[in-house]
Amino acid sequence: MSNFSVGFRTHVAPEREVRVFDLTGELDAHTAAELEAAFQKALADGSYNLLINGTGLVYISSAGLGVFMAYLEDVRERGGDIKIAALQPNVFTVFDLLGFPFLLHITETEDEALERFALPYEPEA
Amino acid sequence: MLLLVAGFGLALALALQTTALLSGRPLPLLLDLLHGLAVLAGFGGVGLVATHAMGRTSEPRPHTLWALVLVVAVAFVFGILLEWMLVPGGIPPDERAGFGFLKNGAPASPRTLLLMLVASLVGFVVALFVLVRLRDFVLWRRTPLAARFWRWLVAGLVVNALATEFVLPYVAEPWQTYLDTGMGIAVATLIGLNVVRLSWIVYLTFREKLFTLITVLALVAVIVAINVKIAPSADAADTVQRTFNTLVSGPFAERFSPGLAAFTKGILAFGMIYGLAAFLLLVFHLPTSTDFERREGGRMAFTEFSRLIGQAFNTQQLADAIVEASVKGGVADRAWLALVDETTLAPVVVAAENVPVEDAAKVVDASAFLADLSPERLPVQLDEALADLRVRHRLGVPVGSLLAVPLVAREGDVLGMLFAARTEPFGFASDDRKALQGVAAQAALALDHARLFKSRVEKERLERELDIARSVQQRLLPQQLPQLPRVDLYASSVPALEVGGDYYDALVLDDGRLGLIVADVSGKGTSAAFYMAEMKGVFRAVARDTASPSAFLRRAHRALTLAPGTFVSALYALFDPESGTVTLARAGHCPALHVHEAGGPPVLVRPSGLGLGLDHGGAFDRVLRETTVALGPGDALVLYTDGLVESRNPEGEEYGYERLVEAASCHRCQDASRLHRAILGDLHDFLRGEPYADDLTLLVLVWLGPVGHNAPPSATFVPSDLPLTL
Numbered sequence: 016m017s018n019f020s021v022g023f024r025t026h027v028a029p030e031r032e033v034r035v036f037d038l039t040g041e042l043d044a045h046t047a048a049e050l051e052a053a054f055q056k057a058l059a060d061g062s063y064n065l066l067i068n069g070t071g072l073v074y075i076s077s078a079g080l081g082v083f084m085a086y087l088e089d090v091r092e093r094g095g096d097i098k099i100a101a102l103q104p105n106v107f108t109v110f111d112l113l114g115f116p117f118l119l120h121i122t123e124t125e126d127e128a129l130e131r132f133a134l135p136y137e138p139e140a
Numbered sequence: 141m142l143l144l145v146a147g148f149g150l151a152l153a154l155a156l157q158t159t160a161l162l163s164g165r166p167l168p169l170l171l172d173l174l175h176g177l178a179v180l181a182g183f184g185g186v187g188l189v190a191t192h193a194m195g196r197t198s199e200p201r202p203h204t205l206w207a208l209v210l211v212v213a214v215a216f217v218f219g220i221l222l223e224w225m226l227v228p229g230g231i232p233p234d235e236r237a238g239f240g241f242l243k244n245g246a247p248a249s250p251r252t253l254l255l256m257l258v259a260s261l262v263g264f265v266v267a268l269f270v271l272v273r274l275r276d277f278v279l280w281r282r283t284p285l286a287a288r289f290w291r292w293l294v295a296g297l298v299v300n301a302l303a304t305e306f307v308l309p310y311v312a313e314p315w316q317t318y319l320d321t322g323m324g325i326a327v328a329t330l331i332g333l334n335v336v337r338l339s340w341i342v343y344l345t346f347r348e349k350l351f352t353l354i355t356v357l358a359l360v361a362v363i364v365a366i367n368v369k370i371a372p373s374a375d376a377a378d379t380v381q382r383t384f385n386t387l388v389s390g391p392f393a394e395r396f397s398p399g400l401a402a403f404t405k406g407i408l409a410f411g412m413i414y415g416l417a418a419f420l421l422l423v424f425h426l427p428t429s430t431d432f433e434r435r436e437g438g439r440m441a442f443t444e445f446s447r448l449i450g451q452a453f454n455t456q457q458l459a460d461a462i463v464e465a466s467v468k469g470g471v472a473d474r475a476w477l478a479l480v481d482e483t484t485l486a487p488v489v490v491a492a493e494n495v496p497v498e499d500a501a502k503v504v505d506a507s508a509f510l511a512d513l514s515p516e517r518l519p520v521q522l523d524e525a526l527a528d529l530r531v532r533h534r535l536g537v538p539v540g541s542l543l544a545v546p547l548v549a550r551e552g553d554v555l556g557m558l559f560a561a562r563t564e565p566f567g568f569a570s571d572d573r574k575a576l577q578g579v580a581a582q583a584a585l586a587l588d589h590a591r592l593f594k595s596r597v598e599k600e601r602l603e604r605e606l607d608i609a610r611s612v613q614q615r616l617l618p619q620q621l622p623q624l625p626r627v628d629l630y631a632s633s634v635p636a637l638e639v640g641g642d643y644y645d646a647l648v649l650d651d652g653r654l655g656l657i658v659a660d661v662s663g664k665g666t667s668a669a670f671y672m673a674e675m676k677g678v679f680r681a682v683a684r685d686t687a688s689p690s691a692f693l694r695r696a697h698r699a700l701t702l703a704p705g706t707f708v709s710a711l712y713a714l715f716d717p718e719s720g721t722v723t724l725a726r727a728g729h730c731p732a733l734h735v736h737e738a739g740g741p742p743v744l745v746r747p748s749g750l751g752l753g754l755d756h757g758g759a760f761d762r763v764l765r766e767t768t769v770a771l772g773p774g775d776a777l778v779l780y781t782d783g784l785v786e787s788r789n790p791e792g793e794e795y796g797y798e799r800l801v802e803a804a805s806c807h808r809c810q811d812a813s814r815l816h817r818a819i820l821g822d823l824h825d826f827l828r829g830e831p832y833a834d835d836l837t838l839l840v841l842v843w844l845g846p847v848g849h850n851a852p853p854s855a856t857f858v859p860s861d862l863p864l865t866l
Contacts (some may be wrong), residue, residue, distance in 0.1 A: 044664050052485040059486075073792065076834070077662030077707070077782075084754055085705030105794055111780070113709060113728035114750030117763050 019046035021053045026066070026129060033132055034062040035125070039071035042079030050082050060087075063095020066128050069102040075109055087119060096120075100128040147186025150257075152178035155395070160246045168666070176305045179397040190268050200276040200340065202348040206355055208273045212411070213359040215266040217665055221365050222259065247395070251507055256396040263393055264400060267407035274414055278337040286337055293330040297406045300327050305399025331410045341421050342437075345430035349422055349651045356419060377455050434470045438575065441468035446581065449586040454478070458590060459491035462558060462583040467493040469579070471572040472543070472560030476500035478545075479556035479587070487556060495537055500559070503537045505530040509544045509557055517554065519545040519577060541567040545576050547584035555587050602665065609669035610635055613642075616669075616676050622648045626847065629654075630812035631839035632820075634783075640835035641668030641708075642781045643675050647683050654717060655683045655692075658709035658729065658779040658839055662751075667706070674700060675708060689714055689725035690766040693749065697727065697760050702753035709751045711779055720771040720843045727752045730782055730831060731797075735804045735815070737774030742804045744797060773845025777814055778804060783836035784819075789827050799826060812840040846865055 022037035034057045042050060057065055067083075087097050098120040102110065110121055122128040156175045160167050167175055184370040197204070248255050271294075278290055300323045308316060344352070393401040445465035449458055459477050466475035476492035478501075480750040487506035489497055508530045509520060525531045525542035539561040558580045562568060613635055621629050633642050641661025649655055657679050678699045686692040689712040702710060711732060713724035724732055728751025731744040747765040754760070771777060780800075787795045799822065807818035815840055 048483060049485075052483060055484050056486065059484075074786075074788075077660065077709075078664070079783065081662050081705035081707065088704075088756075099207050105796070109786075112730060112746075113707070113754065114759075114763055115749070115754075117750055118755055 019049060021049055023053070028129065031064055031132060032062065033064040035066045035068055037068045037071060041074040042072060043074065043076040044078035047078045047082050050079070052115050053137060054082065054086050063090050063093045064132050065090060065095065065097045066125065067097070067099045068125050069099060069106055072106050073103065075106050080109070080113060096132065097123065098128040098131060100125045142185045143187055146182050146189065149178045149182030153182055154257065157247060157256065161250065161253055164246055166246045172421060176397065176399065180401055183400055187268055190265060191272055194269065194272045194624050196272070197276050200280060202352065204273060204276065205352060209356055209359060211266060213363060215676060217260065217364050217366055218262060253638065259657070260396045260400055261392045263404045266772060267404040271407045274411060277332050277340055280340045289333045290576045293334050296327050296330045300406055301399040301403035304402040305397060327406050331413055334410070335414050335417050338418055341418060341425055342432060345433055349426050349429055353422055353480065422638055438469040438471065441465050444578065446582060449582060452856055453721060455587065455590050456490065458583065458586050462579060463491045463493040465579055466558065466560050466576060469575060471575045473562050474559065475560045477556060477558050478506040480554065496709055499537050503532055503539060504542065504559055506557055510554060513546055513554065517546045517548045519543060519573060521568055521573060525561070538563040540564040543568050543573060543576055545580040547580050547587060549588040550582055555584055558583065580599055590754045591689050605666045609666045611670045613672060616643065616672050621646050622650060622654065624717050626844045627654065628812040628842040628844060630816045632816065633835060633837040636783065636832055636835050640664055640783065641672050642835035642837040643672045644837050645676060645679055645694040652717065654715040655711045656715065656780060656839065656841065657710060658837055659708055660729065661708050662706050671702065671706065671708060688766060690724055690764050693725050693727045693752070693764060694761060697752045697814050700753055707751040707753040713777065713779065715841065719848065720773070720846070722771060722777055723766060724769070725749060725766040727764070728754065730780060730785060733778035733800065733804055734769050735776040735778060735808045737772060737809055742801045744801070771843045773843060774809060775813070775843055776808065777841045779838040779839040781835060783832055783834035784823065784838060786834065787823060787832040787836070788830065790830050795823055795826050812842045815842065816840045
């Protein structure tokens with residue numbers, strides 16, 4: 016039924032550890048719970064630097080987008096951040112239309128996002 | 141009736157013997173036959189009545205066995221006493237034949253007569269009792285073969301008795317010996333076939349076995365003691381021999397009726413052999429008894445568990461039953477169950493037996509076990525659990541060895557893990573593991589059922605909710621769009637299978653401008669319908685008071701009370717039918733499409749703006765921009781929701797903006813309803829029957845130009861929410 020999955024990786028940089036989530040498939044109202052569970056587990060483990068790699072993400076619905084927003088504030092309060100990298104063009108459009116680039120870093124590559132974790136988030140607009 | 145015949149038979153037999161006593165001669169041939177028939181009727185009747193009275197059972201209890209042993213012992217004592225009464229001090233066996241009888245075989249005194257009757261009767265009744273009681277044991281858990289062998293034995297004993305009474309005395313030697321020996325071998329064979337039926341012994345508990353052994357030994361001791369007291373010269377074996385003789389094959393019973401004596405002798409022989417075999421088996425089974433009892437207890441526990449889990453649909457009840465069965469089944473000293481939480485996906489200990497739940501949760505790292513599971517989901521056995529890193533042993537929970545069995549649902553999902561611990565290392569044998577795997581498999585099935593049941597209930601609830609949400613959504617959409625001169629407006633909203641949160645509305649403001657809104661609430665179902673209603677309230681209340689689209693959206697952003705993670709994308713356009721100018725602001729919504737009647741291609745109008753409710757800092761106001769587009773006469777403004785551009789064909793390809801622009805370009809110069817229909821038609825062709833997953837809202841406005849402009853005839857204004865079937 017569900018063709019969505021979340022893969023976990025941990026990227027250890029000298030100054031900080033970043034939890035990388037590889038999203039594959041379609042993130043919609045049905046599969047959003049899986050991403051939510053993954054985020055909760057990361058928070059429970061004390062990981063607040065979360066990076067989404069969207070290379071395999073082919074579709075995202077508004078419920079899927081909601082997950083990011085639901086956790087963004089929480090993560091930032093604890094000194095971490097959520098960043099999104101390597102989105103496919105159609106998925107990026109969805110983020111872009113809603114104005115997500117004004118709220119969090121959406122970068123073209125994972126490395127770029129990893130570098131940005133070094134800097135505190137500053138709103139662009 | 142039967143008793144009457146029996147009484148008559150016995151009386152007749154006694155009378156005939158009395159005539160022999162009085163005449164001092166044995167009975168002549170005819171009278172002897174009559175005596176035989178009288179004995180047959182008398183004892184046959186007594187036998188049938190007694191057999192019936194003793195009843196039968198399919199499952200003999202240990203006390204039946206003890207009663208049997210006691211009766212036999214009492215009979216032995218009675219036999220000894222009887223002999224003692226006859227000959228105080230005992231007499232050599234070879235001289236006993238003539239005792240109490242005349243040389244010709246007739247009874248010598250009334251006492252002889254009495255003893256003949258008493259010995260026959262007592263021997264017969266005891267033998268009958270033995271036969272009837274042993275039948276219950278021999279035929280316990282009977283098979284057709286066992287029942288047949290038993291019938292053959294009884295028939296053999298009866299035939300042997302009848303032949304001994306009525307045939308044997310009248311046959312000449314050597315045939316008499318042949319017949320006698322042949323019948324003896326036949327009866328012995330039948331006894332052999334029935335003696336092996338001893339399986340009931342295995343099911344006696346250890347205490348019952350021990351008690352039986354002690355009872356038998358004590359009774360034998362008592363008998364020997366009595367015998368030694370009465371006949372100091374005789375040893376134990378001799379006692380058995382002589383008692384047997386007195387009761388069965390001794391002169392009294394045999395002279396009275398050889399057939400009856402043969403019958404009694406046969407049964408008692410069977411009883412003795414069977415008793416001896418049972419005794420030996422009892423001795424051999426004593427050491428393994430405890431193990432067997434444990435197994436049996438386990439089997440009962442598992443049976444009870446199976447029965448229970450078939451009835452329970454409550455996860456907690458099931459969990460409790462699972463850990464209880466594991467411990468009561470004897471495969472573990474303590475057990476606990478960790479189930480994977482559906483939202484956090486982390487294992488949570490929900491039930492524990494013989495250990496507090498909190499301790500069980502701490503003593504073993506359940507998530508590590510789940511993470512380390514093999515692809516085949518095999519159980520993990522730790523013979524020395526304390527050496528494993530995943531086991532923390534400083535909690536006072538004795539975990540010497542540990543068995544972790546995953547609960548795998550039919551679809552292959554791991555529902556959780558059953559942990560069984562033994563206090564000592566190397567505590568689990570392979571059959572323990574198999575038993576636990578059986579419990580886990582059944583448990584997984586039951587939990588899966590419970591889950592399915594719950595999800596079905598949940599689904600039905602959701603469906604009811606969706607029905608409500610759908611009807612609410614339909615009522616929230618405008619039943620009729622406002623009609624303005626020089627404006628051709630057409631709109632529709634098709635709810636998807638799962639109700640989304642699309643909303644559109646139109647309102648003529650006091651200054652004559654037309655306010656248009658298209659919005660999409662994130663999420664689905666009841667909550668989406670609820671936010672839609674809120675959106676409508678905000679629109680109806682605020683639109684009239686705000687001069688610009690951006691002001692409206694800022695007000696809406698503040699007014700909406702959205703749950704975290706919920707947001708609304710909206711586009712608000714203010715259209716001036718006099719000048720044809722549209723001012724619009726976009727809060728995260730799909731861009732508007734401006735379709736020129738002539739000249740350039742359609743243009744996507746996309747001023748910047750965040751979705752409503754996405755951000756609670758100042759970003760919304762900072763980012764929001766507003767833009768003005770001047771429509772030319774015949775130009776169209778197309779507003780829509782993401783259900784249009786994100787609909788996917790069977791190949792998973794999105795309809796997308798390019799196709800929308802292309803379709804709008806092809807069908808420009810049409811009136812609003814035709815352009816609307818053309819765009820949906822193009823989408824329909826693209827989807828090739830694939831249903832769209834989201835609501836689809838499409839609103840088309842065509843400006844017919846300023847007053848006096850020679851425009852195409854105005855289209856009729858149709859109610860906008862016609863259900864469209866694509």
